[in-house]
Amino acid sequence: MSVWDRPAPPNPPVPLDRGQIIAAAIALADEGGLAAVSVRKVAARLNAGPMRLYGYISTKDQLFDLMVDEVYAEILPGERPGDWREALRGLAHRTRQAALRHEWLADLLGGRPALGPNGLAVTEATLAALDGLADVDTVMRAVETVSAYFTGAIRREVADLRAERATGLSKREWQRASGPHVTKMLATGRFPALSRAVHDGTEVAAEVSFATGLDWVLDAVAARLTRPAG
Template sequence: MREDAGDGEPTLVWERPEPPSRPAPSPLSRARIVKAAIELADAEGLEAVSLRKVAAALDAGPMRLYRYLATKEELLDLMVDAVYGEIPRPEPAGGDWRGALRSLAHHTRRAALRHEWFAELLGGRPHLGPEELANLEASLAALRGAPGFDDIDTVLRALETVNAYVIGAIRKESAEARAERATGLNERQWQRAFGPYIERMLATGRYPTVAEAVREGGDTDPDAAFDTGLDWVLDGIAARLAR
């Protein structure tokens, strides 16, 4: 992520000048490199992304990429930031803070569904690229001053709570999609394969609450499940504000 500027101060990839473009043998830029890496990750998964493979997709030697990037981690940071650039910025909430947070959650999930690998890179320390910072600024500003959000700590806690739910939910969806590809079984096929085992285990009587959940729990699709969980999170924030 960092490269020494020569004076002891590390420079981040966001602030490092881009090398002059050279037309031959193939033109390169950070934008082209990131676009190629995203296309590779979308098609083959994050594990397929390497500087060598990205260079091959651009008809360039891997060493040329090191003029633009110091490490693979920098490439991943740039990829994440590019996806943040696809997420529409929240509008000022006014009185509808729930609408602002719901919009942010849904747009983030849609971006993760377009780019399944995106969920794998969320969480932990923020990436802090310019697009992510712009997204964060708009999200904080959308809540700042809305009824109940009278101080920045309240804004931060509410946004962190929604983000934690969204990241957890989309990581679960992403993991299920990867498992389906790995096993070749969709959800219905998986249920048929494991159903007899589950029924035998439930018949022992040792798992009565699990049995109730399996036999009586609602079968909701991913969109409905995401909406329901998000509503519960927003209800919790509303209850906290009311206190």
């Protein structure tokens, strides 16, 4: 019996490794959000059966961790930053940019400690940039505070962005156009300060608002880093 008589194996199965799995998962998430990532779909994109992935991955949550760590590679600082402030500001902005490229990152940010190699490398680089400016505990507090700020800010920004996209209205347009539920709420008069804020507030670009809050927080940190141990 020649090779021609016997049918070729249905899948000429390409070797496959963790990296391809992570890349496929990220592609799916970029296209359709985290909800579009399923073990079956990732496998399908690699011409593999679902169970094949479990040779490289132990659980779906672990796949999420790996995806996050992969993105942390994009967040790593390119060159050595000028000073600590530039280091922290850069970290914040690079994280934000990564989350705008991969919106699903906002769903995962801060949800689990970032202990992958790239996550650790980012932390290392950040701590190194603040090294010696104050005692270890103060430095830790500084990094944690700034991280907490930009994590929270990024999450809110992405949440608002999705809401706008879903309703087709910007936050500012709400009150006028239709904001079916919120408008009615504001009209009840039970939220005067909020109404005034929505009415009189200037609509400011998300990046500006992000950068402004960040500068405030950095100022606060500066006050503790220069003085020895406030």
